Amino acid sequence: MSRFNKQYTGVYPILLLLLLVVTLLSIRYGAVEISLQEIYTSIRNWFTSSESMTLNERIFMEIRLPRAILCVVVGASLAVGGALMQSLFRNPIVEPGLVGTSSGAAFGAALYFVLGSAFQIPTAGEWALPIAACLGGIVATFLVFILAKSKHTGKSSIVALLLTGIAINALFISGVGFMSYMARDPQARSITFWTLGTLSGANWHSVLIVGLTSVVCISLALKYTKHLNALMIGEEEAQFIGINIKRLKLTILLINVVMVAVATAFTGVISFIGLIVPHLLRIM
Amino acid sequence: MNKYILGATLAIGLASCGRFGNKEEDQQVKGERIVSVSKQHSEIMYALGAEKNLVAVDISSTYPPAIKKLPTVGYHRALSLEGLLAAKPTLILHDGHSSIGPDHVVSQLKQLDIPMKEFSVKASTLDSTILLMREIGSYFGKEKQADSLCRILDADMKLAMEQAKAYQHKPKVLVIHFGQASNVYLVVTKKNTGAKMVEWAGGTMAVDDPKAMKQLSAEVVAKSDPDVILLTDFGYDRLKGSSDKISELPGVSSTKAFKNGHIYRVEEHDLIYFGPRTGKNVLALQKLIHPDEQVQ
Known part of the structure; x- marks a missing residue:
């Protein structure tokens, strides 16, 4: 998490503008033709009387706009999660999924798809799936953390965390595979959709939840920039300059698991963003 | 060199935007616009001669051959919401919530109040198939055609049982x-x-x-x-x-x-x-x- 390089300061407004343009394009164009006029009236009607909205206006306001916003928010969460993990593990090829969060969440979701109705879980309505996924992500991450702890020192070394993460990941991905093998056709399809990652289920509830978690977690993460930069020099070196490594690791992992598990719970597993965005920004 | 690649990528990207232009279909069917996401219903509608207002079907509706000229909206268990709505349906025919999906698309369709109809009969036996054909027939006002379809089916089945x-x-x-x-x-x-x-x-x-x-x-x-x-x-x-x-x-x-x-x-x-x-x-x-x- 390096500081901004002054040489590239001018690039940031351009990137921001680009994000805005791409977002606007994505809400303007789609399989259903929605004119600029309809976009304008839908926003106006949204604040006044939502009952008198036409179908196209509702498609825009209830389907397309939340989808675009969720996309931006999830992208930001995964990117910051990736930067956190890469700094924590001092490894450039780490992404949030590596400590088991995404695969754990995917397993939680698969378990819900296949066995949810069989166990007659008191239905939490549309929240049941996100909760199951979130729990799966948290369980997997803490499993990694516990298993990676060395008996002799009581500390978890970064290499041990990384290796355990990969092992747990493999285990949970096999679990997802087994679930989709057992599942009936519609369930198997839901699992496939979910492991591919999709934003098409977005609504204002998901935007609100993912948005709030992201804002809180990202602002917390930014507070730890200096600590993580110090950690980049080396674990022991960081300890010498007075950083509580054990607490730092736990905090960063916690921020990451909450942020990624919540995002993954609503959109499914989206990979690569967490890996590549920190690298792209590091160039600058 | 990189600049050229970037330029070419942008040009291709912009050119492909035409795909999403959604030119209005020239051929507008008056009145109802029905999308059938059940292969069974699609075939029965054609057999009854009730396909006039059918504007799109799901990808598994493949009989009769004429149905392949209609636009498709994806597989009935993997529907895309915007793909479905681009057909501007006034009615979606399906054969039960367990056979359409994904779940979030079904709930979005409900949220947008798109009219969806499920016939009460599930044709999993021969008798229920006859009931379903009659139900669809009376829905579209094609009772006579439904009657004749049922008679043909009956006769064919009698012959088949005899031969078996x-x-x-x-x-x-x-x-x-x-x-x-x-x-x-x-x-x-x-x-x-x-x-x-x-x-x-x-x-x-x-x-x-x-x-x-x-x-x-x-x-x-x-x-x-x-x-x-x-x-x-x-x-x-x-x-x-x-x-x-x-x-x-x-x-x-x-x-x-x-x-x-x-x-x-x-x-x-x-x-x-x-x-x-x-x-x-x-x-x-x-x-x-x-x-x-x-x-x-």
């Missing part, structure tokens, strides 16, 4: 759907609609399971040792029907069906659901699975 009695031998039939994927086969079981048709045609099913379709390994396929193997169109066409390629399918080559050359192609829409042509399909199936004993 004459067959001495009941061949064991294995139906492989979609062919081989890595090393497993999706096999139709006794619980499937197709199984009933095989039984009416005077055969027995080689595989049973609580699920209507089951993924089986090559070993189990070999062990079931069927007399006849039916491959649905997609899987068969991928092998181009060549016996060399069929012989390479693990498990299949050691069966009696392969040794005696009794591996045939069936159209998915002839076997997987009941409809107005079921009687004729059973008659065709009889000839297919009893190649050695033809009834006069």
